[in-house]
Amino acid sequence: MDMNAYLSMFIDESNDHLQSLNENLLRLESEPEELSIVQTIFRSAHTLKGMSATMGYEDLAALTHEMENVLDLVRNSKLKMDSFIFDTLFKGLDALETMVQDIVGGGTGKADVTAIVTSLQLILKSDYSAGKAAQPPLEAAVTTVDGSTSASGGMLLDEFQSSILLQSIEAGLHVYHVHVTIRNNCLLKAVRAYMVFEVLERNGEVIKSVPSVQDIEQEKFDFTFSVFTISGLTQEELQGQLLNISEIEAIVVTALDSETLAVLSNAPAAAAAEAVEATVESSAVKPKAEIAREAAPRKGQAAPAPANVSRTIRVDIERLDMLMNLFSELLIDRVRLEQLSSEIKRSDLTETVEHMTRVSSDLQSIVLKLRMVPVDSVFNRFPRMIRDLAKSLDKKIELVITGADTELDRTVIDEIGDPLVHLLRNSVDHGIETVEERIAAGKPETGTIYLRAYHSGNHVFIEVEEDGRGIHHERVLKTAIKNGVVTEEQAKQLSPDEINMLIFAAGFSTADKISDISGRGVGLDVVKSKITSLGGNVTIDSAFGRGTKFSVQLPLTLSIISAMLIKLGSEKYAIPLSSIVETGILRKEQIINVHGNRMIEFRNGIIPLISLSKVLDSPDFNENDEDETEIVVVRKGEKWAAVMVDEFIGQSEIVLKSLGKYLTNIETISGATILGDGYVALIVDPNSLIK
Template identity: 75%
Template structure:
């Protein structure tokens, strides 16, 4: 059976289960007595184990098996969750995610999870304390430890060889060798030890591996499992004769200790069924607990309704791109046909084109929705991250997520995760104060981080806001001048927002100490570069002592939008309909002048009036010569503005085409489109017009 054919499915399913495990573990941490959450976690772990075993990823299956053992005790009320168990399970999840990522990158999914497995087995045998630093491993001799102080484990094959040796009258040993601190040629000493052992014993396993020992990838100690007919003292004495050997501890092993050191066997064939039928792979206890927890609702006839199957398929993103491009071409031809039908004026042609328009409009909505993904797929990884950062920094914080159902194009979703991770880590590390600092200035000891997403016109805005220290602008200016980012003369002319934006300069940092979590400004230039490459923008608003808000503006990057076509002199432009509040006409005499800026009255408010011809430097349209002018009222968040245009042409469905590097110096232009008459019209970005 060719497992490569199922690899893509395995990766997708594994990521789903890992995300579910993360989310439900966080829920369980807040409600540790809720057994229903444990049941959900157990089922995800059980299914993941079966999938991994079927695909031949034994390390994944073994680690998941150990996690499953612990969860089984919890769900059967034989073990109470505590902070050590939660931390260990989260570490296990991190290791599982790393192995899946290795598989995605073409690796084998293998990893050294000895320490995590040892911790899980301690929990399973109830042989640990909450700090668990010095707890011993079940029946494993205390001397049997790796150089990293984790318990050394054997796989099923190695364990069976050692156990068979006992049955045949030979003695298996665990040997820990420590070299002198002055030893220079560590690899040579290791070779001499192995040369001796190969002449007197059978080597079963070494830790680190022989290859790592040859390349001196170890500190001062290494361990070996051997089968020998020599007595314990004789073996120890022979090894100790080798020069520069500081210590050689030889520990005899029995069957009980070998069993305790053996990792979980690969899942049996019945476990593999869980890939295709996870529901059937559940144990009787799980089913009984489910039935007891929630009886199914019954219809009026008394019969339980049939379960509704989830009818979904996974589609390669390249196929969606191809579908979008083909439909874009179809739309251009449709607009052209509509124009021809209006010129020819034949009923049969007009009716056919109208029907095609209705059908293609429905098709268009389906195509667009296929590519849209809720930002929740990115946001759902952050609660776990904030939880871990709070523990490592010893800070109290709460993450409040709003607008997670806001949809964004899949291509943008795939790219925006890393910039948001950096902004959040930055806010946690250098934005929020410690509980003591917050109480000293009259703030609640728990800091709050808001992560918001919302639509505005043809864009999505994502905000990261915290109620921490805020940006020290005086310090930012001094650092910027010192690092040569700006001159003192330029610094005097900067506005408050422009000073804040200095932290996006390459390599800029005001941190006294660079942490491994973040440094305000360290890497923020990379964040800005990534967002800009997506056609977006990032701004900062900060008040010292009150907090900082990062606002990220991203285009939907849809290929097809509804737009208002306008005329400006001899040129045609398109404005996304989603950004337009209303259109109108104003008289020249109603334009107000406020501190040198043109304003108009709109709905009992005074809003700016923007000249589109000046923004675009249009030479063949003089708006000052007209007695009255058409305007488009646009909105960006809570900000409004009116834009003067020459005349309106009408509404149309347009296909967005990227201009690449052309006209990149004009921020108001977001792309171009081909009209029904074959002419090209530039697309206006209304959000760039509102400062």
């Protein structure tokens, strides 16, 4: 079998399992007594090990196996988690991620993990395991009905396993003994066994296997094995799914009740095996082909829908780019047809164009959604990072994430991760104080970092805010003058916001000692250049002693948006509809002055009034000549403003075109579009109008 055909699937699923392991280990660290979390972690590790072994990545499988051994003791209440165990497991996860990334790059997934394996084996061999040293030596083994071995004086099910199964039965859950027979001509019986376990774990939980999972993976069994499992499926459903696995000869699923379970729990392994054997023999053990014939629908009877059919496919991002570009051209032609239809005024043409408009609008919605990805795919790596950094710096830090379901275009998602890492590392290293400093300043000993994401118009804002030291302006200016970033004369003219932005200068740092985590400003110039290259910008709001907030503004980078077309004299502009709160007409007497700024009353409040003609230096329109003028109320987060315009043209779907690399510094304009009449209209960025 060519395993390369499954490489892409292996990589995707491995990354999913590694992310799940990271998230659940963090949960377990805060709730170390919650065994249900341990079970989830164990299942992810077990599945990852099986996948790796099947694909031939032995080093990956071996390390996961060692981690799984530790987790097995924890879930069976024979090992209590502590700081050393958590740190070792997290180091193991880091190594696994490195090995998977090596596979992504075309490597073999090999890495030197000797130190980690030694630590894991130390945990297993030391006195961590409760009562482990007092355990008696293994007794002589006897062969059970399954061809497996167990201690002659031992029990088929230990006390912990019996307790779980009994509680499940009493709770009304399905508890089964599953006996599996693999065809005797099967070449990869361990793979078939893995597929059986995958089905069982997807639909429930495996409590015990005979022989052990390790022996099955190493093919130390004949062609039969059995499993005790708790499942969400009925007896027939579970048997049907298992029979769908190729090269499985027969499956016997036996429902267990409390009485049968008591026999298995209290009798020695040999006697328990006889009880299981009697149960298996009393069941009609039928070959797979016969069961399949019986399960086939009779004539005139509809076949049941296949279970667990995959509803997703993976598509190359370049194909989505091509689809977006083609649809953009289609939209330009559609707008042109709409204009021609309104001029020609033929009913049949109008009806056809209206139908095409409705269909293309639905198509547009689908095309745009295909490219959107929640920022959670980036945010979910940060809790683990903050945990490790806080521990290395001996600080107490809580990370609060909001808006993780906010969606961004896939191309932006792929690029925004590294800038956010820089901002968060700086917040941990130089923003949040030590416990002693926070207590002395009258703050809680635990510092808080807020990571937020939200939509505002045609942009997404990502904020990194902490309640730490804040930026010391005098210290920043002193360093900037020393490094030649500004002169002393220039420094005297800078506003507080301009001083804050100095930390984005290349190589700028106020740190007395540059650590391997960050130095204030080290890497922040990279942050600014990366965000700028994405068509966004970053601002800073800081109060010394109270904290700092970095606000990153990013475009959705969608090619198609809904917009309000407006006129300023002879010029046409577009304002993204998603930024507009409402439109209206404003009379001169409604304008009020507050500290020299023009404002208007709006919804029981006062908002600033902005002259778009002055901002854009429109040559042939002056709102002062008008007794009343149209306004557009726009918003940026929680801030609102009223923008004065000359005339409304109407709403339209427009194709967003870049202004090119020579016009990247035009703050108020985010792009341009081609209208149906062939004219070019500039697209106004409302976020740049609101300060």
